[in-house]
Amino acid sequence: MQLPLSLLVGAAITFYLGTHLLWQGFGGHRARSPMARGMLIAMPMVLIAIWMAIGDRAVNGIAILMTGATLLLTLTLGVCAISNPHNGTLQSPTLRLLAPLAAATFVIGLSGELNLTHAICLAAMTIVLLWTLPPKPDGELAAVKPALTAAGSACLIVGAAAMILAVTRLMQLPIVPLAGPVVVPLVLLASVGLLVGDVHAGAGESAVDTIVGAAIALLGIGIPLAIVAAHVVWFSASPTQPATQPAIVMPIASWRIDSVLITLLSILLLPVSLGRFSLSRLEGFLLVLACMGYMYVTVLTARG
Numbered sequence: 542m543q544l545p546l547s548l549l550v551g552a553a554i555t556f557y558l559g560t561h562l563l564w565q566g567f568g569g570h571r572a573r574s575p576m577a578r579g580m581l582i583a584m585p586m587v588l589i590a591i592w593m594a595i596g597d598r599a600v601n602g603i604a605i606l607m608t609g610a611t612l613l614l615t616l617t618l619g620v621c622a623i624s625n626p627h628n629g630t631l632q633s634p635t636l637r638l639l640a641p642l643a644a645a646t647f648v649i650g651l652s653g654e655l656n657l658t659h660a661i662c663l664a665a666m667t668i669v670l671l672w673t674l675p676p677k678p679d680g681e682l683a684a685v686k687p688a689l690t691a692a693g694s695a696c697l698i699v700g701a702a703a704m705i706l707a708v709t710r711l712m713q714l715p716i717v718p719l720a721g722p723v724v725v726p727l728v729l730l731a732s733v734g735l736l737v738g739d740v741h742a743g744a745g746e747s748a749v750d751t752i753v754g755a756a757i758a759l760l761g762i763g764i765p766l767a768i769v770a771a772h773v774v775w776f777s778a779s780p781t782q783p784a785t786q787p788a789i790v791m792p793i794a795s796w797r798i799d800s801v802l803i804t805l806l807s808i809l810l811l812p813v814s815l816g817r818f819s820l821s822r823l824e825g826f827l828l829v830l831a832c833m834g835y836m837y838v839t840v841l842t843a844r845g
Contacts, residue, residue, distance in 0.1 A: 548707035552700040553727045556585065559696030560731035566690030568683025570742040572751070576635065576674075579754025580762070581694055583609065585701035585728050587763040592705050594767040595774055599789040603655070606763040607646075607792070607799035608839075609725045610756045614639070614806045615832035617733055621748050622825025624737045629819045630745035635753040636814035638670045639807035642760050647804050650796035654787040657772055660765035667761030704728075745819075760803075794842045802835060 560582060567578045586609045593602030625631045645666055649659040704724055732751070739748040768789055775788035806828075813820060 545707040545710040548703045548710075549727065552703040552707060553730065555696045555700035555703065556728055557731040559693045559700060560735065562689050562693030562696060564693075564735050566686045566688075566693055568685065570739050570744045570747065571683040572739075572744075572747050573683060573685055575747040575750035576671075576754030576757070579751035579756075580758040581690075581697065582729070582732050582751070583755040583758035583763070584694070585697050585704065586724060586759060587766065588698065588701040589705055589708065589724055590763050590767045591770045594770040594789060596709075599767065599771045600792045602767050603764065603789070604792045604795045604799075605724050606759045606767065607795040607803070609728070610759045610803055611799045611835060612725050612729065612832060613752050613756045613759075614803060614810075615828045615835060617729060617736065618749070618752055618820070619825045619828030619832065620733055621736050621740050621745070621752075622820040622828065623822050625740045625745060625820070625822070625825075627740075627743055627745065628821070630743060631740065631749060631820040632813045632816060632818075633746045633749035633753065634814050634816070635674065635750050636807075636810045638674075638753060639756060640804075640811055642666060642670065642757065643800070643804040643807040646760050646764065647796070647800040650791035650800055653790050653793075655764075655768045655771075655789045655791055656787075657768065660768035663761055664765040667757060667765075670761070671757070700728075794839065798835065798838060798842065802831070806831075 563578055563581055564572075567574060572578055586605055590602035590606050593599060593605070622631055642663070645663060649655060649663070704727070708724060732755075736748040736751060739745070739751075771789035812818060
């Protein structure tokens with residue numbers, strides 16, 4: 542246990558450093574590309590999921606991606622709403638991108654097996670959704686600092702490597718049946734405080750865009766890449782004879798719990814994306830309660 546725990550501590554430190562460097566590199570509260578910042582923050586979870594898909598734990602890789610998206614839309618968004626001192630500022634049109642992507646994730650899980658067609662459809666939908674976003678006016682947005690952004694990304698990659706080694710060891714122990722609750726909080730911990738800082742600075746829309754960008758990276762980029770990685774290994778392992786098992790399947794718990802919750806939340810957030818109302822502290826408390834209920838049900842399901 543000592544080596545995995547040491548690796549987890551090292552990963553947490555590098556995630557903390559890398560996230561802060563990314564925030565500075567993208568301009569802090571006046572970020573020019575908050576969605577891109579969110580996608581980079583989610584990069585460690587995507588890398589870990591791909592690594593697991595290459596190995597024999599593809600199901601755990603998909604579960605990590607689904608858990609990450611769920612915690613982003615419940616805990617992270619809820620904490621930002623609770624901490625918001627400015628009324629009517631926690632909203633963004635980018636929230637409308639989540640509903641079709643979440644619904645597509647739920648639909649592809651119906652068959653159980655995840656194939657290359659699913660990966661292509663999810664990736665194509667993600668590209669189309671991002672293409673429809675109108676460019677934001679520059680205004681007083683800060684310039685991107687490539688050196689800090691590259692340093693932050695490198696730290697996240699190093700942290701992901703340490704996390705991969707730690708989770709590989711921990712998943713061999715019966716006391717750690719779930720990878721998502723181990724990986725996701727350590728990756729997102731530093732970003733929660735920084736997002737709250739953005740909200741306090743009056744950049745609530747930038748904080749929401751960052752959360753949406755991270756969720757899109759997990760669902761629209763991470764899942765297709767994990768599917769492709771699993772199929773590459775699958776085809777290389779059995780080039781001449783048909784395999785008896787599918788390359789990768791949707792975890793039944795993630796489909797029944799995560800995908801349903803993500804879809805419901807993304808639909809409920811559509812009025813926020815249309816500017817009808819902003820998330821208040823009440824909605825924030827409800828989102829945090831939803832996160833607590835989700836974690837409780839997830840642990841109970843793993844024990845069963």
